[in-house]
Amino acid sequence: MSAVRFGIAGLGRLGRRHAENLAWRVPGAQLVAACSPVAEEREWASSNLPALSLYADYDELLTDASIDAVWLVTPTSLHASQIIAALRAGKHVFCEKPLSLDLAECDAVIDEHARHPHLHVMIGFVRRFDASYRDAFDSVANGAIGRPFMVRSQTCDKNDPDGFFVRFAPTSGGLFLDCSVHDIDLARWLLGNPRAKRVYASGTIAIHDGLRACNDIDNGVGTIEFEDGRLAVLYASRTMAHGHDTQTEVIGTAGALAVGRNPRANRVEIADVHGMRNACTPTFFERFEDAFLREAQAFVALLRDGKPTGLTLDDAREATRIGIAMRRAYEEGGAVEL
Amino acid sequence: MSAVRFGIAGLGRLGRRHAENLAWRVPGAQLVAACSPVAEEREWASSNLPALSLYADYDELLTDASIDAVWLVTPTSLHASQIIAALRAGKHVFCEKPLSLDLAECDAVIDEHARHPHLHVMIGFVRRFDASYRDAFDSVANGAIGRPFMVRSQTCDKNDPDGFFVRFAPTSGGLFLDCSVHDIDLARWLLGNPRAKRVYASGTIAIHDGLRACNDIDNGVGTIEFEDGRLAVLYASRTMAHGHDTQTEVIGTAGALAVGRNPRANRVEIADVHGMRNACTPTFFERFEDAFLREAQAFVALLRDGKPTGLTLDDAREATRIGIAMRRAYEEGGAVEL
Amino acid sequence: MSAVRFGIAGLGRLGRRHAENLAWRVPGAQLVAACSPVAEEREWASSNLPALSLYADYDELLTDASIDAVWLVTPTSLHASQIIAALRAGKHVFCEKPLSLDLAECDAVIDEHARHPHLHVMIGFVRRFDASYRDAFDSVANGAIGRPFMVRSQTCDKNDPDGFFVRFAPTSGGLFLDCSVHDIDLARWLLGNPRAKRVYASGTIAIHDGLRACNDIDNGVGTIEFEDGRLAVLYASRTMAHGHDTQTEVIGTAGALAVGRNPRANRVEIADVHGMRNACTPTFFERFEDAFLREAQAFVALLRDGKPTGLTLDDAREATRIGIAMRRAYEEGGAVEL
Amino acid sequence: MSAVRFGIAGLGRLGRRHAENLAWRVPGAQLVAACSPVAEEREWASSNLPALSLYADYDELLTDASIDAVWLVTPTSLHASQIIAALRAGKHVFCEKPLSLDLAECDAVIDEHARHPHLHVMIGFVRRFDASYRDAFDSVANGAIGRPFMVRSQTCDKNDPDGFFVRFAPTSGGLFLDCSVHDIDLARWLLGNPRAKRVYASGTIAIHDGLRACNDIDNGVGTIEFEDGRLAVLYASRTMAHGHDTQTEVIGTAGALAVGRNPRANRVEIADVHGMRNACTPTFFERFEDAFLREAQAFVALLRDGKPTGLTLDDAREATRIGIAMRRAYEEGGAVEL
Structure with a gap:
């Protein structure tokens, strides 16, 4: 079974942890692209991660055909629109919590997801892991x-x-x-x-x-x-x-x-x-370091083996x-x- | 300085603990009378406590001139009226918490107490001790x-x-x-x-x-x-x-x-x-065994030395x-x- | 049953604790005499304890006919000879641990005790209590x-x-x-x-x-x-x-x-x-404050009710x-x- | 910098943990070969590890030129001779504790190691990690x-x-x-x-x-x-x-x-x-699961970066x-x- 190829968006403090996990520590995952509008963050990625494609623009990331799934560690205000765009681009989505601060946005994500039943979306309530x-x-x-x-x-x-x-x-x-x-x-x-x-x-x-x-x-x-x-x-x-x-x-x-x-x-x-x-x-970070890793493993197990995580968009809403x-x-x- | 002479009212499970403390473990206190309408409780007192006067009726207890203070471990519904009666009889009062379930009763006690500024009333919020x-x-x-x-x-x-x-x-x-x-x-x-x-x-x-x-x-x-x-x-x-x-x-x-x-x-x-x-x-009982004892010591220190307990009727109200x-x-x- | 009347010897830091316990906190015990060669310690006793006879000399204490038992909180080097003298004077003995630093002295105490089977000797291994x-x-x-x-x-x-x-x-x-x-x-x-x-x-x-x-x-x-x-x-x-x-x-x-x-x-x-x-x-002191009290209660229970403590002179030896x-x-x- | 290529010897319960760590969880390490005289253990390796060379015989493992270092999780009685053979074959060695039950054997290992100063030997005192x-x-x-x-x-x-x-x-x-x-x-x-x-x-x-x-x-x-x-x-x-x-x-x-x-x-x-x-x-296993991983990381850091572990053969002796x-x-x- 081939590895799941991830593109990560957002390389702030928490984003870097997720990127390192996907790059080195999750069997079955491959980090192939990263996206950040911040030049300094892209430089960090090119110096500290295995060879990958770098994008300044999220829409460009979504056009990268080598990517199976996106991993969002972006500001909460962007979550809903970025998830919807990713689904439309045919990508699975992991997104940091919370889904959104707005219920209508939550509903829009749920509606869009209903149109792509073969794609998985998981919101990162890390403590469950x-x-x-x-x-x-x-x-x-x-x-x-x-x-x-x-x-x-x-x-x-x-x-x-x-x-x-x-x-x-x-x-x-x-x-x-x-x-x-x-x-x-x-x-x-x-x-x-x-x-x-x-x-x-x-x-x-x-x-x-x-x-x-x-x-x-x-x-x-x-x-x-x-x-x-x-x-x-x-x-x-x-x-x-x-x-x-x-x-x-x-x-x-x-x-x-x-x-x-x-x-x-x-x-x-x-x-x-x-x-x-x-x-x-x-x-x-120190408290949930292992949980962030297990969370990523769980999402990969969902994508590769269909193993349910017990965590739905309705829970996030x-x-x-x-x-x-x-x-x-x-x-x-x-x-x-x- | 002479010991404070107590009459206790109520010899249920908690009342017995208080009685034993007053009888044996509080320097400066002397348990000289006990009151209970329950014959079995009075028998317990006569078998287990040092020689003391026994009363079935609370009003009789109050007429006992040898008593400086009453110690109430009676049902909450009786607290307010018993405190008021004791104050009128010229006795200091210790009373188990709560003062009353009724605010008007609390006020009546506070009003009566204001008429007897030389008498002390303490409600037993034991955890403070x-x-x-x-x-x-x-x-x-x-x-x-x-x-x-x-x-x-x-x-x-x-x-x-x-x-x-x-x-x-x-x-x-x-x-x-x-x-x-x-x-x-x-x-x-x-x-x-x-x-x-x-x-x-x-x-x-x-x-x-x-x-x-x-x-x-x-x-x-x-x-x-x-x-x-x-x-x-x-x-x-x-x-x-x-x-x-x-x-x-x-x-x-x-x-x-x-x-x-x-x-x-x-x-x-x-x-x-x-x-x-x-x-x-x-x-x-096990958790606050020592605190019940210290509470009694604090009340005696208040009566004998005027040492404040920091606990007022307003707190109880x-x-x-x-x-x-x-x-x-x-x-x-x-x-x-x- | 009448109280056991104690004479304490030694009123240093630990001795004072024992004295206060015997004076105020052990039902069935009465502290009637105290002995110390140190004037300052005798003064402490007369100011802080209930009325009692005071002796500078241990031998005088032993001649006090009102005493049932002695309570030794003296230097270890004196333990054996003081216990033997007390037994010969017909007194029960409580003595702080250790019995002695010398085995021959331990044996001498055991031998003397064998001649007074009606008298109790207890060495204060306080942790047992x-x-x-x-x-x-x-x-x-x-x-x-x-x-x-x-x-x-x-x-x-x-x-x-x-x-x-x-x-x-x-x-x-x-x-x-x-x-x-x-x-x-x-x-x-x-x-x-x-x-x-x-x-x-x-x-x-x-x-x-x-x-x-x-x-x-x-x-x-x-x-x-x-x-x-x-x-x-x-x-x-x-x-x-x-x-x-x-x-x-x-x-x-x-x-x-x-x-x-x-x-x-x-x-x-x-x-x-x-x-x-x-x-x-x-x-x-803080750790074993309660144990010192229970130890005294246990010794009184031994003297009054014959309740065994499980602690023998052979254990001390x-x-x-x-x-x-x-x-x-x-x-x-x-x-x-x- | 290229990855360190490991051949592991011994695939019992603990050996499997080490193998999984080297295979999946240690950046900079590559598990390229495994050796066990037990057919069932070799089968486990071929089913559960990434593609690698399998050997029944330790000497054959040592002739595998693609291997930089051996990782010994074998019976203690074999440690010394296997370390010496590995050094002679030009391989670095990690070996589970203890080095040996015999001091002469410890000395023989130390002597052999002195002849290969460019090779590293580390004994797995895992708790240090x-x-x-x-x-x-x-x-x-x-x-x-x-x-x-x-x-x-x-x-x-x-x-x-x-x-x-x-x-x-x-x-x-x-x-x-x-x-x-x-x-x-x-x-x-x-x-x-x-x-x-x-x-x-x-x-x-x-x-x-x-x-x-x-x-x-x-x-x-x-x-x-x-x-x-x-x-x-x-x-x-x-x-x-x-x-x-x-x-x-x-x-x-x-x-x-x-x-x-x-x-x-x-x-x-x-x-x-x-x-x-x-x-x-x-x-x-549960207690030191992370430590086994850190230990492997430390050995790889030693081989790749020369970062000392503070653990010598003299310590093991x-x-x-x-x-x-x-x-x-x-x-x-x-x-x-x-």
Whole structure:
């Protein structure tokens, strides 16, 4: 069986990780092209990746007949149109989360995809591919905690004292759509895809006053009420002192499972004047390095062997829909019915 | 300085613990009387406590001139009237939490207390006296985590498969007033007593369908929005599989403190076919055994030395007020403004 | 049943703790006398303890007819002669560990005790009375780990940068007899009192060069080989950076139990720039505060109810015998047969 | 720079992992040949690896001119002669630990290697390449714990109830040479390669009586005394109930570092009737999966870029020398001078 030939679009910090994975670490994948409007990023590619075609323009990439699939690590505002263009060009698509900040765009992608049933589109909810989350999912599925009825989940980034991210806040969709969207997807996945009925959310600016200009926050909490009484309680933050601290708990009638309660960097513990301690994962890169690789392997297995990933465009649309409702609930100070 | 002479009212399971503490373990306290309408409880007292006067009737207890203070471990519905009667009889009062399920009753107690400024009334928010919570409070006060802006706190009881507690649910005030009231008080205490502006709450029945009859739930979550953007996220449950799991987290701009993340029973860890594990505290008795003792010591120190406890009737009223709002938010499915 | 009336001898740092326990916290005990050759210590007693008789001279204490039992917290070099004198005066005896640094002295105490079978003597191997150690012992006895065949145990003190303890090193018996004696006793207790056959020990001076003068060390390790192949591996240190770190592991054919793997000060965890961490118990006082109390309760229960403690003078002698052998093994650089 | 072309010898369980790493996961490596006398293993290779040359005979492998380096995952008894033959054939050599059970053989390899200074030989002490061990090493080197003076380290395998390994015990060199050799190497590495002066060891058969026939044990402990008072305390076991439990502690004058204190399988924690717990790594494969990969990357980096690994044949010889001394100490019941 021949390798899947990928063209990647977007070579920023995360894009480079994906490119390296596709180039070196995913059996069955071949990275044959890369695309970036930024000259410096194309130079990085030509110096650091195996020989490949380089494009400044995404439309040119799509005309490259040697490419089976595109891998999008581009700004969220471009996702929908780029996916649609790729489908029309006959390419499979992997796209970083979120699918879009806009429901109509999500629907347009879903509609276009329906016209190309032989092509696969996968949105990169990377946490589903982390070994610990996978173990938790399997344990829940095997009945280890009885009937799961509640998820608590958080996505908390280490504080960047420079507040560099504040510049990107206006286009990020806000804290809930940028960060909590992961937890929304996890909650639905771990609870068996129940339908959301109502959400509530609150937030505050703990440190970065610059967010006020775009009505964003640096700490936010929310509740999702699903049908059948299932619940999710979410927390997102950009101001952690100790590191990137992503954790998720699934509570069932016969037990509870927690993933990542201590964001330990590795297996080292230190005993010194500061007490008994461990270092923490500084960013989501270190935390989900393996998951990014497994995610790519899963997409290749889907394309080559038809092995389902359990992740659909409808899941991605639902994460956006709930995220938007959380933002609205925060803005309005009241529950939002779905 | 002479010992404070106590008369205790209520000798149920928790009352007996309090009685034993007052009788044997609190220097400066003397347990001289006990009161219970239940003959079996009075017999327990005469067999297990040092010689003391026994009363079936609370009013008789109050006429006992040898008593300086009463210690109430009676049903919540009696708290307010019993406190008022004790104040009128010239006694100091310790009373188990919550002060009352009714705001008007809280106000009546506060009004009566204002007429007896030389008498002390303390409501037993026992967690404030736990060594670990005290350490967390002191660390926050010392600036260890910068400015605290959020509390996450839970009161989760081990599931009672017999659902015995369902019988008492109709008079308990419901999950939020019975359990979350602790977390409400902790959140206010740890955040510096900010004023609550709005609450939201959700809940579900995971196991005990019998609660439906009184519109109660066995798992509930809630959000409290305080002035200045401070937040509290609470969880209460009656269905934990592993034990009594009370934990609280304070998140600040320079760090976070967690109390009780693993409800370990003691310092023993076991490595066997079930993995690496520790037993958990089965009930709040084991978890807060020391705190009940320190609470009594603190009340005696208040009476003898005037040492303030930092806990006022207004705090108790506020906990009830917020708890009522959470119940209403759950019932109405919408945010409640305070 | 009347209270046991105690006279305590020795009011140093540890003696004061014992005195306070006997005075206030042990139902059934009454502290009626105290003895110290140090005027300042007697003054402390008269200011801080309930009214009691004070003696400068131990022999005078023994003539006090109101005393049922003496409680010795005196220098190790005095233990044997003071126990013998107390037995001859018809008093029960509690004595801090170790019984003696000299085997002949141990035997003299055992011989004298045999002449007073109605009197109890207990050596304070306090760890046996710690709730976690007790839980571990019970679990082992109940077969939780199958057949226990190995103990690893350590007594590690926080480093005292002033090296104050170096002054007392010459009379302490050395690291193995002063610290490891606890672990020796625990190993025997947890393994079912097997007979030791051979020991080996090594040591080093990591920090406190002043110990060289008396041939002592500040870090030492040892192995005890018992009959039937049971093993103990011990570690003692005076130079820990993080706190007092006492831990013990029992390894069996079906699992292992560890006590105190993380010497956490309480239930608080901190997440900040130093990582995820907990404070550690600074000294054995904080770690074993409860155990000292339970130890006193157990001795009173022995005297009043005849409830056995499971701790004999032969156990104390054996701990000394093995400790002496470890010291010799270290000095000679070779295994010592027992 | 062209890829390093490898021929692997030995395709048992561990050999297959190495082969898959070289085939798919090590940039700069190419697996071009494999050798096994077992037909079934060669068939596995032809079905599961990229196209390569297959040999039944090791000497034939060495005549394959397309091979730059051999990778030996063969029985320990063959290591020395196979390394020597490979060097004579002009091949670089990676060889699984231990180098040999015999010091004369170690010396013969070292002598032969001296005749081929342009060829590299690396013995696979895989733990040095584990991310956590590497972090510990770097932290020690950076002074995080002051001067390191003691290592405690263990290699403990999960019990195999079938005792399958007993069959291989006679040729394994015994517990100390098979398991502790890892800890010996780690202790030397972490303490700065001090010279060993004296060792002591003890052991027992806890479960597998079949080991008695070859004078082996299933649990063993040992002490290594290095020059300058540095110490190592080792433990090896084949009978753990909970999983593969490899851990190492480095104790210094300003702190201590522990690697792997809880052999957690991943980031999942479970709260249920068994308490709060985590699953454990079942075998060294899961524990050191990443380290095997990094080890291969390090060897390729050595061959291509001359980047030193810090691991020499003298280190491998020293591990064998100390392991032999530990076995002798156990057999003789006395300390062995080195």
